[in-house]
Amino acid sequence: MPLRGLEDLAAGLAAQRRKWLGLDGQPLVPRPPLPTGSRLVEIRDFGSNPGRLRMFVHVPAGLAERPGLVVVLHGCTQNAAAYDIGAGWSTLADRYGFVVLAPEQTRLNNPRNCFNWFRSSDIRRDRGECASIRQMVERIILDHDLDRQRVFVTGLSAGGAMTSVMLATYPEVFAAGAVIAGLPYGCADGVPQALEAMKGGRTRPARDWGDLVRAASRHRGPWPRVAVWHGDADDVVAPLNAGEITKQWTDLHGLPDAPDATDRLDGHPRRLWHGPGGEVMIEDVLVEGMAHGTPLAIKGVEAPHGAAGPFLLDVGIASSFHIAKFFGLTGEVTLHPASRTGERPPPPEALPGVSGTIARALRAAGLWRR
Numbered sequence: 602m603p604l605r606g607l608e609d610l611a612a613g614l615a616a617q618r619r620k621w622l623g624l625d626g627q628p629l630v631p632r633p634p635l636p637t638g639s640r641l642v643e644i645r646d647f648g649s650n651p652g653r654l655r656m657f658v659h660v661p662a663g664l665a666e667r668p669g670l671v672v673v674l675h676g677c678t679q680n681a682a683a684y685d686i687g688a689g690w691s692t693l694a695d696r697y698g699f700v701v702l703a704p705e706q707t708r709l710n711n712p713r714n715c716f717n718w719f720r721s722s723d724i725r726r727d728r729g730e731c732a733s734i735r736q737m738v739e740r741i742i743l744d745h746d747l748d749r750q751r752v753f754v755t756g757l758s759a760g761g762a763m764t765s766v767m768l769a770t771y772p773e774v775f776a777a778g779a780v781i782a783g784l785p786y787g788c789a790d791g792v793p794q795a796l797e798a799m800k801g802g803r804t805r806p807a808r809d810w811g812d813l814v815r816a817a818s819r820h821r822g823p824w825p826r827v828a829v830w831h832g833d834a835d836d837v838v839a840p841l842n843a844g845e846i847t848k849q850w851t852d853l854h855g856l857p858d859a860p861d862a863t864d865r866l867d868g869h870p871r872r873l874w875h876g877p878g879g880e881v882m883i884e885d886v887l888v889e890g891m892a893h894g895t896p897l898a899i900k901g902v903e904a905p906h907g908a909a910g911p912f913l914l915d916v917g918i919a920s921s922f923h924i925a926k927f928f929g930l931t932g933e934v935t936l937h938p939a940s941r942t943g944e945r946p947p948p949p950e951a952l953p954g955v956s957g958t959i960a961r962a963l964r965a966a967g968l969w970r971r
Contacts, residue, residue, distance in 0.1 A: 663936030674756025
């Protein structure tokens with residue numbers, strides 16, 4: 602084929618590609634509307650987004666004096682809004698004046714909408730999905746002048762395992778985290794190992810678990826505080842994983858394998874590890890009789906938060922509240938009008954009547970800058 606013919610063919614293919622790809626190079630797929638009752642708002646401009654995730658936030662009308670941030674990571678087959686409604690995080694945010702950030706997986710990355718907690722390209726610092734979540738955290742902190750000392754992360758199942766990833770890869774960012782029905786960082790590299798870890802659990806000495814986290818960044822402490830929640834009847838992610846997570850973090854905190862205190866939280870056994878100053882550094886709650894999911898307390902509760910559903914189980918213990926309390930977010934607070942300091946205007950494509958073509962032209966002409 603003559604050179605001119607090759608050039609024409611290439612130009613045609615490029616035009617077709619532009620038709621089907623967005624500005625960031627990701628295929629344009631329909632974005633379903635948020636479910637009724639969702640308080641979340643999508644933010645599309647938060648960085649290079651190497652993990653190709655979506656960012657949703659809820660900023661209450663009133664914020665605490667030192668507003669904190671809770672990153673909430675959904676499980677497989679879920680999305681950000683459904684899990685936020687079910688676990689009740691935005692409701693708690695309205696009551697206590699903190700901000701919710703809810704990253705969302707896409708089916709382009711994982712057909713079951715699971716965060717890829719087992720794929721090396723997504724669980725290494727400054728790469729893939731964990732880097733996208735870190736970019737979201739930075740965007741929302743800057744937009745609303747949030748307290749960098751009060752940034753937390755929690756998640757269920759694959760979101761719980763991704764919580765372990767975030768705590769390991771960015772330990773300087775998070776003051777504490779809560780892993781629900783999740784797995785320890787570094788327990789799997791690839792799908793076969795992930796399935797093995799989920800079904801039977803993988804055991805290692807505490808030092809080996811700790812070394813995996815130490816190798817994930819240059820950080821050498823202080824380390825985040827960690828809460829671990831698991832149902833003892835979980836047949837999706839083996840409860841053995843809860844004990845392996847606590848081993849990982851007791852090693853990092855220099856604490857003994859055995860807890861220094863035990864009690865019962867709303868009737869369920871809890872193990873506690875305290876630091877030198879008396880603060881609870883690690884807590885482990887085993888919800889008796891519970892299958893795979895996030896524990897809720899809905900029935901018979903006055904003004905409950907959350908809603909029961911698949912993997913959102915009304916078993917009489919409100920894990921989201923107890924986790925927020927572990928994070929230090931539920932004390933008496935005075936709410937102030939939400940600060941908009943540093944908030945950026947919406948991207949042009951979010952404005953009424955602005956098409957993608959016009960938005961691209963505005964950016965290209967330098968008339969719209971981040």
